[in-house]
Amino acid sequence: MGFPAVGAIDCDVHPAVPGMRALLPYLEEHWREQVTVRGIDGLDPSSYPVNVPANGRPDWRPAAGKPGSDVGLMRQHVLTPFHTRYAILNCLYGASSVFNMHLAAALCRAINDWVAAEWLDKEPRLRASIVVPVQDAEFAAAEIDRCAGDTRFVQVLLPAAGESPLGKRQHWPIYVAAERHGLPVCIHAGSTFRHATTKNGWPSYYLEDYVVGSHAFQAQLLSLISEGVFSKFPGLTVVLAEAGFTWLPQFMWRAVKTWRAMRAEVPWVDRAPAEIIRDHVRFTLQPSDAPPDPRQMEQTIEQIGSDRLLLFSTDYPHWHFDGDAALPEGLSQSLIQRMLVDNPLETYPRLKGTLQ
Amino acid sequence: MSSALLERAVAHETKIGVIDCDVHHAMRSSKDLYPYLPARWREHLETYGSRRPTPFTGSSPYFKAAPALSRKDSWPRNGGPPGSDLAFLQEQLLDRYGIEAGMLHLLSPTGMDQRNQELAPVLCRAINEWQFHEWTQKDQRLKAAIVVPGEDAAAAVAEIEHWAGNRDFAQVSVVTHTIEPLGRRRYWPIYEAAAAHGLPIGLHSSGNNGYAVTAAGWSSYYVEEHHEVSMSQQALVTSLVCEGVLARYPSLKVVIVEAGLAWVPSLCWRLDRQWARMKDEVPHLTRPPSSYVREQVWFTTQPMDEPERPEDILSILEWIGWDRILFATDYPHWDFDNPETAFKAQMTEQQRRMVFRDNARAVYGLG
Numbered sequence: 001m002g003f004p005a006v007g008a009i010d011c012d013v014h015p016a017v018p019g020m021r022a023l024l025p026y027l028e029e030h031w032r033e034q035v036t037v038r039g040i041d042g043l044d045p046s047s048y049p050v051n052v053p054a055n056g057r058p059d060w061r062p063a064a065g066k067p068g069s070d071v072g073l074m075r076q077h078v079l080t081p082f083h084t085r086y087a088i089l090n091c092l093y094g095a096s097s098v099f100n101m102h103l104a105a106a107l108c109r110a111i112n113d114w115v116a117a118e119w120l121d122k123e124p125r126l127r128a129s130i131v132v133p134v135q136d137a138e139f140a141a142a143e144i145d146r147c148a149g150d151t152r153f154v155q156v157l158l159p160a161a162g163e164s165p166l167g168k169r170q171h172w173p174i175y176v177a178a179e180r181h182g183l184p185v186c187i188h189a190g191s192t193f194r195h196a197t198t199k200n201g202w203p204s205y206y207l208e209d210y211v212v213g214s215h216a217f218q219a220q221l222l223s224l225i226s227e228g229v230f231s232k233f234p235g236l237t238v239v240l241a242e243a244g245f246t247w248l249p250q251f252m253w254r255a256v257k258t259w260r261a262m263r264a265e266v267p268w269v270d271r272a273p274a275e276i277i278r279d280h281v282r283f284t285l286q287p288s289d290a291p292p293d294p295r296q297m298e299q300t301i302e303q304i305g306s307d308r309l310l311l312f313s314t315d316y317p318h319w320h321f322d323g324d325a326a327l328p329e330g331l332s333q334s335l336i337q338r339m340l341v342d343n344p345l346e347t348y349p350r351l352k353g354t355l356q
Numbered sequence: 357m358s359s360a361l362l363e364r365a366v367a368h369e370t371k372i373g374v375i376d377c378d379v380h381h382a383m384r385s386s387k388d389l390y391p392y393l394p395a396r397w398r399e400h401l402e403t404y405g406s407r408r409p410t411p412f413t414g415s416s417p418y419f420k421a422a423p424a425l426s427r428k429d430s431w432p433r434n435g436g437p438p439g440s441d442l443a444f445l446q447e448q449l450l451d452r453y454g455i456e457a458g459m460l461h462l463l464s465p466t467g468m469d470q471r472n473q474e475l476a477p478v479l480c481r482a483i484n485e486w487q488f489h490e491w492t493q494k495d496q497r498l499k500a501a502i503v504v505p506g507e508d509a510a511a512a513v514a515e516i517e518h519w520a521g522n523r524d525f526a527q528v529s530v531v532t533h534t535i536e537p538l539g540r541r542r543y544w545p546i547y548e549a550a551a552a553h554g555l556p557i558g559l560h561s562s563g564n565n566g567y568a569v570t571a572a573g574w575s576s577y578y579v580e581e582h583h584e585v586s587m588s589q590q591a592l593v594t595s596l597v598c599e600g601v602l603a604r605y606p607s608l609k610v611v612i613v614e615a616g617l618a619w620v621p622s623l624c625w626r627l628d629r630q631w632a633r634m635k636d637e638v639p640h641l642t643r644p645p646s647s648y649v650r651e652q653v654w655f656t657t658q659p660m661d662e663p664e665r666p667e668d669i670l671s672i673l674e675w676i677g678w679d680r681i682l683f684a685t686d687y688p689h690w691d692f693d694n695p696e697t698a699f700k701a702q703m704t705e706q707q708r709r710m711v712f713r714d715n716a717r718a719v720y721g722l723g
Contacts, residue, residue, distance in 0.1 A: 054633045160571075162572060165580075199567055200538065201536045202537070204540060206637055210634070211630055215570070220572055226580050250619045287629065
């Protein structure tokens with residue numbers, strides 16, 4: 001039995017940078033020399049240790065090298081079996097955690113050029129997110145402007161846990177640039193390790209970091225809403241990738257209740273947070289963190305209160321499901337159709353523009 | 357579900373007697389502790405003050421909704437801050453709502469988050485003496501939590517041993533914003549002592565540890581922080597499960613206070629799914645994380661979650677387990693939940709008895 005749909009748009013797949021050597025041809029001369037002379041390498045993110053089971057499905061691991069490091073295997077593992085029309089590459093190499101913001105900007109330029117040459121040029125079904133030096137919003141905006149001419153770049157990629165909450169004004173040049181080019185902003189799971197992964201300090205286990213990772217997204221939503229980003233940029237769409245989504249109903253209830261009580265503190269938030277989320281925020285499917293009983297998933301979907309919020313994703317090569325069982329139980333056929341095709345097309349104007 | 361079910365003819369029904377699992381008493385000033393402090397430490401506090409990893413000596417950097425975080429009508433007629441006048445608290449809370457027991461949680465000072473490690477145990481002892489003499493001995497409806505200097509586990513255990521067996525103390529209170537997550541080994545002796553004495557651990561969001569309020573840094577507004585406090589409580593449940601505290605001390609009871617509870621099912625689903633993938637990292641967990649939560653963790657209701665369809669709260673309470681839900685008002689704070697109106701969905705009479713009274717009697721061994 002194959003995947004039950006054709007033409008799915010997979011909104012979260014991960015190409016792995018094999019190592020700094022692969023980026024050298026794409027770095028400017030000064031940075032190539034710095035990286036070489038100083039031995040700068042090993043920027044695989046601590047949020048995604050390569051050998052952790054969740055970070056590479058056993059049958060998606062190559063004989064050698066990192067999962068997700070080969071375009072041919074990506075084709076074989078995910079694009080073909082899922083009959084994928086488009087898949088969006090979110091490259092998680094560690095540029096956003098570098099302290100030297102000039103180096104961060106140079107690495108982002110190299111990564112984006114590497115993605116274009118080594119992935120987009122080789123596989124027409126691939127699209128990509130622009131990785132940006134979130135450390136400095138002016139640099140980030142410049143990188144968006146530099147890449148946006150290539151319409152295969154369909155959104156901007158930001159980490160879920162960086163130096164400061166993403167709603168703060170210091171980040172607004174990123175949203176100005178995204179709006180200028182009609183690009184959604186994707187916040188992807190992972191921490192830059194600027195702050196403890198919980199308010200209670202650093203947990204012992206990767207499992208804990210991963211589980212509480214969903215709180216970073218929830219904090220980012222509160223920040224984007226409370227700082228008035230969606231009031232200032234009414235055309236902005238934010239995609240939460242690899243965030244889970246079954247937490248959303250209770251999050252919205254609490255956010256609305258707190259906003260009702262405290263709205264005088266943030267007078268620019270002129271609508272209930274749940275309305276803002278339903279209009280502006282989208283969620284990739286995997287990991288679905290599904291309840292054991294499909295009826296609870298049905299109820300969760302009802303409580304989310306819209307069939308427009310979910311975007312299909314496999315999160316390749318991460319391991320959230322086996323075989324082609326990417327769709328959790330409890331989703332209606334009409335929701336599945338929206339999630340696979342309609343919602344991604346509505347979220348990513350650039351996909352619609354190039355639709356064949 | 358029909359709207360008739362949502363009508364809340366609750367007022368007359370609450371006469372079953374209520375146990376309020378989150379009541380905040382307060383000091384008129386920190387000098388209230390002086391009778392219980394050695395002269396050396398009185399002088400120290402006068403000179404150096406209370407040193408905690410937070411920017412202001414007299415305020416949270418997240419300015420609250422109201423002065424002293426409290427209802428306007430809760431300022432005692434005879435002066436002092438809300439919660440500092442026993443007679444007024446009796447009148448406005450205990451007598452007004454027929455509260456048969458009120459579980460006290462002192463928010464300031466905590467003792468435990470003092471950076472001076474010699475002061476912390478002294479302060480905790482003084483706080484406990486003050487609670488005993490000024491509150492629980494004067495009204496037996498009020499039950500205190502043993503405040504402990506938890507960053508020094510040996511000292512915390514000594515404090516538990518000092519008070520254990522005293523029926524005025526119904527639980528052990530540890531601050532939640534600690535130097536390490538509370539599941540880490542440095543805190544295990546506290547759980548061992550609490551479990552040995554049959555005392556639940558009451559975890560009310562409190563204390564300062566200097567860590568950013570979110571993994572993404574410091575948010576700007578109280579409207580964010582008020583909600584993010586609940587996330588830190590979720591991380592705390594995650595810690596107690598994943599680090600093996602609940603598995604290691606199966607008789608330990610944990611009460612999560614003032615975090616809401618609608619997040620419990622979805623957190624547990626995520627915990628179980630991710631554990632299934634990475635269980636080799638935590639071999640001390642021999643069954644799904646949610647099973648430990650369901651057996652050993654209780655949740656207080658305030659601030660009561662309000663689904664868009666009010667009756668949706670019922671399936672959440674059902675999932676957590678009706679015997680795990682503890683009613684709380686959070687008196688005298690501004691977001692006080694009135695027992696007569698807090699529930700927008702209709703519970704059965706049996707469920708109401710459990711939530712408002714019987715569960716608290718059972719977990720705290722009251723009555």
